Amino acid sequence: MSSFTVAALEAVADTIVQNKELLTSLDAAIGDADHGINMARGFEAVRVKIRAAAPGTDISGLLKLTGMTLISTVGGASGPLYGTAFMRAAAAAQGKATLDPDGITQIWSAALQGIKDRGKASRGEKTMLDAMEPAYEAFVEAVKAEKSLVESLDAACEAAKEGIEYTKTIIATKGRASYLGERSLGHQDPGATSSYLMLAALTEFCRSQQLGA
Amino acid sequence: MVGIVVVSHSAKVAEGIRELALQMAKPEQKIIAAGGMADGSIGTDAMRVSEAIVDAMTDAGVIVMVDLGSAVLSTDTALEILDENLRARVRIADAPILEGTIGAVVEASVGSPLEQVLATAEGAREMRKCL
Ligand SMILES: Nc1ncnc2c1ncn2[C@@H]1O[C@H](COP(=O)(O)OP(=O)(O)OP(=O)(O)O)[C@@H](O)[C@H]1O
Numbered sequence: 001m002s003s004f005t006v007a008a009l010e011a012v013a014d015t016i017v018q019n020k021e022l023l024t025s026l027d028a029a030i031g032d033a034d035h036g037i038n039m040a041r042g043f044e045a046v047r048v049k050i051r052a053a054a055p056g057t058d059i060s061g062l063l064k065l066t067g068m069t070l071i072s073t074v075g076g077a078s079g080p081l082y083g084t085a086f087m088r089a090a091a092a093a094q095g096k097a098t099l100d101p102d103g104i105t106q107i108w109s110a111a112l113q114g115i116k117d118r119g120k121a122s123r124g125e126k127t128m129l130d131a132m133e134p135a136y137e138a139f140v141e142a143v144k145a146e147k148s149l150v151e152s153l154d155a156a157c158e159a160a161k162e163g164i165e166y167t168k169t170i171i172a173t174k175g176r177a178s179y180l181g182e183r184s185l186g187h188q189d190p191g192a193t194s195s196y197l198m199l200a201a202l203t204e205f206c207r208s209q210q211l212g213a
Numbered sequence: 214m215v216g217i218v219v220v221s222h223s224a225k226v227a228e229g230i231r232e233l234a235l236q237m238a239k240p241e242q243k244i245i246a247a248g249g250m251a252d253g254s255i256g257t258d259a260m261r262v263s264e265a266i267v268d269a270m271t272d273a274g275v276i277v278m279v280d281l282g283s284a285v286l287s288t289d290t291a292l293e294i295l296d297e298n299l300r301a302r303v304r305i306a307d308a309p310i311l312e313g314t315i316g317a318v319v320e321a322s323v324g325s326p327l328e329q330v331l332a333t334a335e336g337a338r339e340m341r342k343c344l
């Protein structure tokens with residue numbers, strides 16, 4: 001499970017690094033043009049740290065390492081936000097040697113709450129929460145309907161994508177983009193986009209491992 | 214004497230504010246700049262902030278002055294990493310970073326307690342410059 005978790009985190013890191021330019025250009029439109037740079041710097045550091053982690057490090061330990069690394073290397077608001085999310089996820093994963101959909105639900109719920117506690121935002125403020133929260137809800141619903149893990153993750157990705165579209169229709173009231181007021185309309189939120197990308201990478205990773213397909 | 218930490222996205226801004234504040238400070242007063250990232254990039258780093266808080270800590274506590282956005286989020290995160298008994302002696306000032314730091318340093322230099330230094334720092338919000 002440990003090498004599996006490392007591979008899953010690497011898949012997430014890879015997608016962020018590959019999409020550095022996209023995320024930065026989205027942030028150039030309504031922020032300070034650094035979201036991709038910030039996230040890529042953070043996840044490049046994560047990649048190094050998790051590869052160097054002791055072989056026996058458990059799921060919780062790897063998530064914590066990821067969170068601690070993000071809070072000290074990302075640099076923008078997404079650092080403490082995603083960093084807190086991973087640290088809360090680590091706490092929720094403690095004692096878990098494997099992950100089933102219920103376990104993932106608990107961990108995801110803790111991560112989501114971490115983002116809300118840290119950023120004091122709620123849905124509709126044009127942030128990562130507009131992708132993350134509907135995705136989480138779609139996942140929970142699919143699990144409840146006894147869909148497989150990959151099917152449930154697919155449903156979550158779909159909801160996150162809709163969330164990104166939704167951010168184009170609203171005005172930012174949190175973060176840098178809030179300085180733009182109405183001028184933030186029509187643009188998609190960079191953080192909602194990075195949330196979707198991470199989730200999509202995790203989904204593809206699970207599909208490639210034929211997890212609960 | 215209450216210690217002061219200056220958190221900015223820019224190392225130059227944090228250092229510059231510290232430099233200005235030192236002119237008004239007592240020689241033994243602790244004013245720590247926590248600006249930018251370890252690699253020199255612009256940004257805020259919760260680890261750097263938590264180390265700065267530890268460096269600035271005195272029996273009287275620490276006031277953290279912040280600039281924009283993630284400076285607050287990183288400082289909140291730094292507090293969460295810190296030991297509980299240290300955390301209890303830290304306040305984040307909701308104030309303009311430069312004027313607030315000057316006010317806080319002067320208030321701290323006369324030995325005022327934490328809450329009074331905080332109030333003075335936050336009082337900088339109301340200070341008029343052009344009358
Ligand atoms: N308070 C918040 N709650 C939730 N998400 C937020 C909040 N503030 C910003 N975000 C998210 O962070 C993204 C921006 O991340 P980025 O890495 O560019 O940080 P930044 O805004 O440049 O940080 P800084 O505050 O240092 O300027 C936004 O697109 C948004 O999704």
Ligand SMILES: [Mg+2]
Binds near residue numbers: 076
């Ligand atoms: Mg930005």
